[in-house]
Amino acid sequence: MTAPIIECRNLDKWYSGVHALKNVNLTVKQGEVLGLVGDNGAGKSTLIKILSGVHTPDKGEILMEGKPVQIRTPKAAMNLGIETIYQYNSMVPTMSIARNLFIGREPLRFSLGGFGIMDQKRMARESVSAIADVDLHLRSPDALVGELSGGQRQGVAIARAMHFKSKVLILDEPTNHLSVKETDKVISFVKGLKQQGITGIFISHNMHHVFQSCDRVVAMARGEIVFDSPVGKTSIDEVHGYL
Ligand SMILES: Nc1ncnc2c1ncn2[C@@H]1O[C@H](COP(=O)(O)OP(=O)(O)OP(=O)(O)O)[C@@H](O)[C@H]1O
Ligand SMILES: [Mg+2]
Incomplete structure (x- = not known):
């Protein structure tokens, strides 16, 4: 049996007076897509910010993959193969698609003096193939991300995670x-994670989206995990009863 890709043990997090996470235990299996649901303020973002190195837990x-890890910075999370896509700001609008794909991982060419120069040609070439892999049709890797629709931007962010073989993608x-059509596209990207062998954690207020695209649903309320079930063995109504 392979060790779970992620295991959280007894996580606690306080924001001054707010006890945002209370003894959270969560195991995420390799290759599964987990839907994380819960009302506003339940602690979902706090939990994933801990996994993505934005916050550190106070306890736990x-x-x-069975080994204790310290995730103190977003860079540390990235190095462990954990990539996070937020609703906003996972892209820099004033930079091209190609530059956004390689943010923090720019390939360098070395000049005679030993200075690294970004390898623009390689970035353009690889970003065309990365974007084609998620079935996203964009005019040119040189187009600015600011000119893309919300759904296309999320597509580029997902292409980035896939291209760099992230182990875990958190959304x-x-x-x-997003519009209905763009939302459908993002849902199909989430479904596509499985085929790529990428483990997904998908946070959404829309239970239908979770039931459409996830293997398992975990519900949080007031900083605690209150429900955990394979999607096939529960219903939207049942999950609602726990929130
Ligand atoms: N940076 C912060 N400083 C202080 N309190 C915070 C901070 N971030 C979150 N909180 C508080 O922690 C609790 C959990 O918030 P969190 O953002 O994790 O909830 P959430 O489940 O993601 O909610 P939503 O569905 O609205 O995004 C809330 O009471 C919130 O007000
Ligand atoms: Mg949140």
């Missing part, structure tokens, strides 16, 4: 403010 530990309400 995290294991990845925190990636469909907020």
